[in-house]
Amino acid sequence: SADSGEWKKKVVDIKVAEAMYAKGARFACIVFKTVVDDKVMLLKKRIDLSEPPEEVYSGVEMQTLGEMSCKFLAAVSPPSCRPQFLPTSAFVLKNRPNEPTVRVEDFVETAAQPKLHLGPPGGAAPGGGGVADGAEQHRFAAFQFFTYKRFRRGILFSSAYQVGSHWTEPVVLYDPSYGEQDKQAELMEQQAETRRRAREEKAAAKQARLDEKRAQKQAQRAAAKPPPAAHKSPAG
Numbered sequence: 001s002a003d004s005g006e007w008k009k010k011v012v013d014i015k016v017a018e019a020m021y022a023k024g025a026r027f028a029c030i031v032f033k034t035v036v037d038d039k040v041m042l043l044k045k046r047i048d049l050s051e052p053p054e055e056v057y058s059g060v061e062m063q064t065l066g067e068m069s070c071k072f073l074a075a076v077s078p079p080s081c082r083p084q085f086l087p088t089s090a091f092v093l094k095n096r097p098n099e100p101t102v103r104v105e106d107f108v109e110t111a112a113q114p115k116l117h118l119g120p121p122g123g124a125a126p127g128g129g130g131v132a133d134g135a136e137q138h139r140f141a142a143f144q145f146f147t148y149k150r151f152r153r154g155i156l157f158s159s160a161y162q163v164g165s166h167w168t169e170p171v172v173l174y175d176p177s178y179g180e181q182d183k184q185a186e187l188m189e190q191q192a193e194t195r196r197r198a199r200e201e202k203a204a205a206k207q208a209r210l211d212e213k214r215a216q217k218q219a220q221r222a223a224a225k226p227p228p229a230a231h232k233s234p235a236g
Contacts, residue, residue: 012036012091016043022112023047031107040107043091045100053101056090060103062172063088066157069147070167077146083139086166110164118167119159132162140167152186 013035022029027044034041045051066085074082086105093100105111116132118140132140144157160170 014041014091024115029111042105042107042111044103044105053090053092056101056103059169060088060090062170063168065155065172066160066167066170069150069157070143072150073143073146077142081139081142083143084166085160085170086163086168088168105168108164108166110166113164115161115163115168117159118162136162 014032015035016032017030020028021031021042026046026048028047030043030045032041032043033039063085064087067087070083070085086108088103088105091102091104093102114130116130116136118132118137131137140157140160148156154175156173158171158173160167162168
């Protein structure tokens with residue numbers, strides 16, 4: 001769950017459509033509805049290779065991390081830079097042969113549109129697909145930088161895909177050692193900032209003492225001056 005950051009498990013009865021909804025170079029997609037509330041969702045199964053359950057869970061976890069990170073970014077960014085990853089989950093299909101584990105996303109009307117690659121400028125899209133336009137690439141770059149700093153340089157969203165107004169299927173690079181290095185760098189920055197503030201406070205206190213002494217000397221000089229002589233006019 002993008003709200004809790006924890007895995008939640010529940011049993012859901014579904015009705016799966018007979019016809020395939022869409023098919024790409026990597027995934028075949030089928031629409032289904034949940035029996036209890038008729039919620040429409042999109043089942044995505046890899047067709048270019050065999051995807052073990054742990055990779056499905058990892059992909060869902062990374063996309064959920066992206067969804068959560070988008071919410072953090074939206075809290076501090078202008079409306080023009082508030083991307084959204086499609087909410088996703090992992091389903092184990094109990095009544096199918098071998099009980100496959102598959103990715104499931106919330107269904108959006110643009111789900112059948114071609115996926116556009118988001119990634120480094122000038123990079124080619126995997127599988128020869130299209131590339132997102134410049135504005136969307138800039139939004140993704142801003143998201144990359146935001147999350148890279150937020151996770152202390154330990155996580156980098158390397159690429160993703162745009163489907164309509166949403167993002168999906170992020171590729172995430174993870175290195176916990178960078179997080180530790182960044183903690184040390186941040187601590188050094190904090191220590192340097194503390195020393196800078198201490199120097200400024202010391203200089204301000206010294207200036208305040210000098211100003212006080214100057215004011216006291218001025219008051220003493222003023223007090224030492226004889227009063228002006230009274231002016232008397234001759235008697236008329």
